[in-house]
Amino acid sequence: MSEPPNGRSAKVDKPQGARRKRERDPRSLFVRLAEFISPGPDSTAELIATLADAENRELIEPESRVMLEGVIRMASMSAGDVMVAVRRMDLLDIDAPYDELLAQVIETGHSRFPVFDGSRDNIIGMLMAKDLLKLQRAPELNLRTLLRAPVFVPESKGLNELLREFRSSRSHLAIVIDEFGKTAGLITIEDVLEEIVGEIEDEFDDEDGESSIFTLADGSQRVAGDTLIESVNEAFSTQLSEDEFDTIGGLVAQELGRVPRRGEHVDLGGLRFSVMLARGGSVRWFKVTRAPAVSDAAEH
Numbered sequence: 001m002s003e004p005p006n007g008r009s010a011k012v013d014k015p016q017g018a019r020r021k022r023e024r025d026p027r028s029l030f031v032r033l034a035e036f037i038s039p040g041p042d043s044t045a046e047l048i049a050t051l052a053d054a055e056n057r058e059l060i061e062p063e064s065r066v067m068l069e070g071v072i073r074m075a076s077m078s079a080g081d082v083m084v085a086v087r088r089m090d091l092l093d094i095d096a097p098y099d100e101l102l103a104q105v106i107e108t109g110h111s112r113f114p115v116f117d118g119s120r121d122n123i124i125g126m127l128m129a130k131d132l133l134k135l136q137r138a139p140e141l142n143l144r145t146l147l148r149a150p151v152f153v154p155e156s157k158g159l160n161e162l163l164r165e166f167r168s169s170r171s172h173l174a175i176v177i178d179e180f181g182k183t184a185g186l187i188t189i190e191d192v193l194e195e196i197v198g199e200i201e202d203e204f205d206d207e208d209g210e211s212s213i214f215t216l217a218d219g220s221q222r223v224a225g226d227t228l229i230e231s232v233n234e235a236f237s238t239q240l241s242e243d244e245f246d247t248i249g250g251l252v253a254q255e256l257g258r259v260p261r262r263g264e265h266v267d268l269g270g271l272r273f274s275v276m277l278a279r280g281g282s283v284r285w286f287k288v289t290r291a292p293a294v295s296d297a298a299e300h
Contacts, residue, residue, distance in 0.1 A: 047072060070196035079162055080155030082195065083176045083185035088263035091116050092127055094143060098135055101143075105129045107216060107287075108276075112173050114186060115147055121183050123175055126150050150175050155184050163192050216287070222276065225249030225283035236288070238269040248273070249283045259283065267291040 048069050055065045092101055092113045105113070110129065117124045125147025135141055151174040153162060166172065166189045178184040213235050214222040223232065229242045229251055245251045252266045252273050253259050259282060260266065265274040272291040277284040 067196055074159045074192075074195045077159045077195065078155060079153050079157040079159065079174070079176045079187050080184065082159065082191045083155070083187040084191075084262060085185045086120075086183050088261065089114065089183075089186055091120055091123070093117075094124065098132075098139075101132060102136075105132060107220075109222075112188075114150065114173075114175060115143075123150055123183060126173065152177055153187070155179070159192050159195060162187070163189070166192065221288040223248060223273075223286045223288050225252075225286065236269075236271055238271060240269045248286065252283065252286070 051060070051065045051068055054060045060068075090104070090108045090110060090113060092104065092115045094115050094117045096104075113127045113129065114123045115125050115127050116122050125144075126149070127143075127147055131146045134146060135143065151165075151169065151171045153165075153174045153176055155176055155178055157176075162174070166174075172189045174187055175183060176185045176187055212224050213227060213231065216222055221235070226247045226249060228246055229240050229248055232238065232248050233240055233242075240248075240251060245254060251268065255266050255268060256264070259278065260275045262275050262278050265272050267273075270291050272289050273286045274289070275283050275285075276287050
């Protein structure tokens, strides 16, 4: 057998190639072995469990874990999951008198309102609460000229994509429509962000965490859901039970049998607790008025 031109037999090259292959194998084998012993998360639930473990080992702060979990969960959520349903939307009628519009704006405390013409399903624009003051200074203005173009999104719109659209268009509120093109509800940029960072406090919330009771322009009261029942009894001269719950939110939920939704109300101790805002499985704010007399309630 003749030798190859390089003077080495072909049998020598094969072991060298095998040796080079063996030299590369230990790293890939180690990686495979590590993945076999401790595989990475294969599902959202496993990923969230991994974050919880990282928090337990003090690799990340609790606040960071909550935000990361929010981002993960938000990826699978749509506008329909977070929106305020149409029956609980606060809308303005384009043909309503100025005083009526102003009273509704003050009562609800929102900064933006969908405006409808004729039917509540026919939303023609958005009105900034601050723009309503222009009519007071210049009554000759037409309310329609103050409206801004509404943003419409389908119920199936992913929250990730919606958040990008809110940022790019500088919009803060969108009208959600169903598969038939009818109004299903509304969603704000705050609703989306709260899925990530948790509840966003507003100017009515106490910085020290204490519950509060505020008087509204129409004489009714705005009461935080975590207000102590003792404080409610003192403010309204009532005798609501403090035996099972400390907060008014817990007492109302017990009376209804579940956490009430926005627009719902419960009568307790001669008071009507109407839900103004609910977030994260609890009531943020109640509007409290005197409950109607039994005879009046029976008529309605």
